[in-house]
Amino acid sequence: MKIGNISFAEPFVSLAPLAGYGDVAFRRICRDYGASLTVTEMVSVKGLVYGNEKTECLLRLAPNETPSCVQLFGSEPEYFRKALALPELNKFDIIDVNMGCPVPKVTKCGEGSALMRESERAAEIVAACVESADGRPVTVKHRLGYSANYINAVRFAEKMQEAGAAAITVHGRTTEQGYSGVADWEKISEVARAVTVPVIGNGDVADFKGVEFALKAGCSGVAIGRGALGKPHVFAEEKREPLLNIILKHLSYSLEYFPEAVAVRTMRKHLCKYLAGVRGTKELRMQVNSISSAETLVRALKEGLGEQC
């Protein structure tokens, strides 16, 4: 499996970009368990160009993120060009363009999946990125189309390939679907057959059975999103560590990158995912939401999880 000139061991199973969850600490632990590639949360090219402080935090990389990938979003080719001229983006090996975000705040600005209705502009963005990326591969992540009546993933992927995209991730839902319903792997498969660049299938994969299914559908790789939340070990085919160890390792990474209060607060939403469905943790789940020190959190986790996990 190759994206541009970058080779990956097979099977290729990456962490899909996850705004609000895919912070540097979470990505690092996913890599520990074998994620082939991890992608930053989506970063606004305008935010980058205007030096928005928040974007700086989104660009942090873990030491095991090699090769690395940044996901950019925007609607104007010129801003992608300007963003890629900034030194902050030099450290990334792959540039991914978000053409799948369905959030109205984003689409109403012509960004994210709104670009699927503007394939000319989308192609111009890819071409601008290719020109500005200094030989680094540029990839695109998109959906099946805008709505059930507007499914254009095959034509769109072909156009992105023509514009220079080195790989394409297809999320098997439309914009209108958001995250509801089930991903349509038949349609993802059609895209995989239509283009020559690698297609990374995405949607509802939560284990290695799903990975096998996706590869049989003709994809070159798979991206896992929600299936990795509270389960970064989803990337490890066999390995299974006690949940407590996984959580403590995740917390220690969080503390490396964020001030303690931020790290503990960030861990709350991850803990909600880690503990979902773990029997006997109702009290612990409520407790962690009011804890603000790492030491207290570790103690609560050891007490609440020690015996059973």
Ligand SMILES: Cc1cc2nc3c(=O)[nH]c(=O)nc-3n(C[C@H](O)[C@H](O)[C@H](O)COP(=O)(O)O)c2cc1C
């Ligand atoms: C909380 C959340 C945040 C997401 N953030 C992004 C993002 O920043 N960029 C992007 O391309 N997709 C984003 N997605 C979409 C996922 O990358 C993925 O395409 C989608 O969740 C389907 O895959 P899954 O069924 O494996 O979760 C997000 C999804 C969720 C649930």
